[in-house]
Amino acid sequence: MNSANDTEIFNLKIYLSKQKSHVEVALNDAMPNEDTRPTELHKAMRYAAFTGGKRIRPILCLAACKAICGDNSSAIYSAMAIETLHTYTLVHDDLPSMDDDIERRGKPTVHVVYGEANAVLTGDALQALAFELIAKSTTSPEQTVMLIKELATAAGSCGVVGGQIEDLAAIGQTDKELIHWIHLHKTADLFYAAVRMGGIAANASTEELAALGKYGQSLGLAFQIIDDILDEEPNESTSTIQNSETTCLATHTPEEAKLLASNYISKAMTALKVLPQNNLAPLKAIAEFVIERTI
Amino acid sequence: MNSANDTEIFNLKIYLSKQKSHVEVALNDAMPNEDTRPTELHKAMRYAAFTGGKRIRPILCLAACKAICGDNSSAIYSAMAIETLHTYTLVHDDLPSMDDDIERRGKPTVHVVYGEANAVLTGDALQALAFELIAKSTTSPEQTVMLIKELATAAGSCGVVGGQIEDLAAIGQTDKELIHWIHLHKTADLFYAAVRMGGIAANASTEELAALGKYGQSLGLAFQIIDDILDEEPNESTSTIQNSETTCLATHTPEEAKLLASNYISKAMTALKVLPQNNLAPLKAIAEFVIERTI
Numbered sequence: 001m002n003s004a005n006d007t008e009i010f011n012l013k014i015y016l017s018k019q020k021s022h023v024e025v026a027l028n029d030a031m032p033n034e035d036t037r038p039t040e041l042h043k044a045m046r047y048a049a050f051t052g053g054k055r056i057r058p059i060l061c062l063a064a065c066k067a068i069c070g071d072n073s074s075a076i077y078s079a080m081a082i083e084t085l086h087t088y089t090l091v092h093d094d095l096p097s098m099d100d101d102i103e104r105r106g107k108p109t110v111h112v113v114y115g116e117a118n119a120v121l122t123g124d125a126l127q128a129l130a131f132e133l134i135a136k137s138t139t140s141p142e143q144t145v146m147l148i149k150e151l152a153t154a155a156g157s158c159g160v161v162g163g164q165i166e167d168l169a170a171i172g173q174t175d176k177e178l179i180h181w182i183h184l185h186k187t188a189d190l191f192y193a194a195v196r197m198g199g200i201a202a203n204a205s206t207e208e209l210a211a212l213g214k215y216g217q218s219l220g221l222a223f224q225i226i227d228d229i230l231d232e233e234p235n236e237s238t239s240t241i242q243n244s245e246t247t248c249l250a251t252h253t254p255e256e257a258k259l260l261a262s263n264y265i266s267k268a269m270t271a272l273k274v275l276p277q278n279n280l281a282p283l284k285a286i287a288e289f290v291i292e293r294t295i
Numbered sequence: 296m297n298s299a300n301d302t303e304i305f306n307l308k309i310y311l312s313k314q315k316s317h318v319e320v321a322l323n324d325a326m327p328n329e330d331t332r333p334t335e336l337h338k339a340m341r342y343a344a345f346t347g348g349k350r351i352r353p354i355l356c357l358a359a360c361k362a363i364c365g366d367n368s369s370a371i372y373s374a375m376a377i378e379t380l381h382t383y384t385l386v387h388d389d390l391p392s393m394d395d396d397i398e399r400r401g402k403p404t405v406h407v408v409y410g411e412a413n414a415v416l417t418g419d420a421l422q423a424l425a426f427e428l429i430a431k432s433t434t435s436p437e438q439t440v441m442l443i444k445e446l447a448t449a450a451g452s453c454g455v456v457g458g459q460i461e462d463l464a465a466i467g468q469t470d471k472e473l474i475h476w477i478h479l480h481k482t483a484d485l486f487y488a489a490v491r492m493g494g495i496a497a498n499a500s501t502e503e504l505a506a507l508g509k510y511g512q513s514l515g516l517a518f519q520i521i522d523d524i525l526d527e528e529p530n531e532s533t534s535t536i537q538n539s540e541t542t543c544l545a546t547h548t549p550e551e552a553k554l555l556a557s558n559y560i561s562k563a564m565t566a567l568k569v570l571p572q573n574n575l576a577p578l579k580a581i582a583e584f585v586i587e588r589t590i
Contacts, residue, residue, distance in 0.1 A: 141436035
């Protein structure tokens with residue numbers, strides 16, 4: 001069976017639904033209970049974590065693990081950590097001092113429900129939880145240290161936080177290189193880390209990790225471009241990932257942007273060629289799904 | 296040479312000055328350069344990290360490592376991580392939505408200089424950096440994973456973030472148990488983690504780690520009580536660690552509070568008895584210094 005057939009017979013909708021449920025069950029077990037003190041904080045953390053996200057990052061992490069012939073159990077803590085970290089960035093991005101969003105995925109944002117100070121602290125606690133979850137990983141200590149490095153780098157000042165601060169400063173800018181830099185760090189760094197962490201959990205080789213990283217980074221860049229396009233074409237069925245002020249549509253026509261995203265998806269597909277070909281159907285189908293969101 | 300003599304001949308002032316300098320040189324090397332993009336964020340991170348703190352937590356980490364016959368180099372990344380994490384909590388605690396402090400250690404707070412959104416992101420990046428620093432530790436992978444667990448637990452929703460959220464909610468409260476809970480988590484948890492992390496870096500036994508933990512927790516509780524007392528007795532030479540609204544002076548007279556702090560210091564000293572007695576002078580002298588701040 002070749003990989004093209006793999007993708008044809010692979011039902012992405014069922015796969016995404018199953019993996020989303022798997023991640024959410026695990027997260028529900030792993031997150032602090034609402035009855036545990038401080039109860040208000042734990043309620044806010046759960047409110048933030050369970051607001052109907054697509055769980056695309058943790059699903060990519062699990063899919064990358066599977067691609068290197070690992071199993072879900074070795075990557076589930078990484079998957080949860082990636083999602084917890086992503087959730088904290090959304091809580092902080094929505095703050096009045098940042099994007100000042102009062103609604104996310106059709107529900108009031110954390111600071112609207114719990115107050116601004118509590119929303120800052122909810123994000124802070126979620127970030128700490130992300131690292132706590134990795135430390136509980138069933139991977140070897142060597143792998144766990146690698147996982148911490150991946151997540152901390154993606155999360156830090158040269159990763160998503162760096163992307164967000166440049167995004168805030170870039171309102172009204174039309175510098176292509178700057179917008180690419182923002183997309184790379186605000187969005188793609190976490191996709192990059194998600195698939196590499198799945199690979200690390202499956203004991204991937206350096207070459208395999210590099211390929212997964214290229215796939216994740218290209219996919220993340222395409223994802224952000226498509227998101228920018230969807231932001232311009234309101235569609236009730238599509239929730240916005242980040243209410244970015246800096247969009248690639250400031251520098252590209254929608255057609256050019258679609259072509260750019262399509263090129264990134266081609267790069268992502270090409271990167272997969274050096275990997276074992278047996279278990280690539282999920283990664284391929286997710287890449288196709290990201291670009292098809294424009295059609 | 297017995298331990299009493301050790302303390303007598305030990306010059307704490309010189310020790311603190313030397314270790315503070317050691318921590319600051321290491322931090323200066325380890326923190327992202329101001330010329331590296333995003334430059335504004337890196338400037339703000341360095342501004343927050345170099346505002347004249349006493350570096351008591353990283354010094355305790357190094358002293359605990361020495362107490363278990365380890366050397367500075369095995370604990371220096373943990374020491375930096377503890378200080379970086381502490382720094383992020385100060386940046387967020389000072390925010391307008393929290394304590395709304397415009398000055399810390401005689402200098403404008405981060406949000407005053409860099410704006411509120413950037414201050415949130417500066418704290419976020421510092422927290423990620425704390426975990427990145429531990430992941431770079433020269434300890435064994437097994438030790439590094441233990442270090443991550445210690446820091447993440449102390450940093451999380453049942454640690455300093457939990458303490459801060461209950462502190463914000465407790466304004467005007469006079470419930471002794473509640474105030475103790477807040478002190479325990481807002482302040483003592485990071486002291487607890489600091490000394491245990493020093494111990495882990497020196498390969499301490501479970502019994503030694505428990506003793507270090509008791510020392511750190513008791514010292515942290517005494518430290519917060521003394522801080523509450525000093526807050527009530529303005530003294531230009533003493534900078535406030537946290538501008539807490541919830542003070543033990545709401546439930547105790549200053550004399551009762553001093554006695555309580557003194558009892559915690561005695562507990563801290565007692566905890567040290569199970570440790571090797573050769574290298575305890577710094578930990579003992581720091582405990583005495585904490586209580587002497589009231590005289």
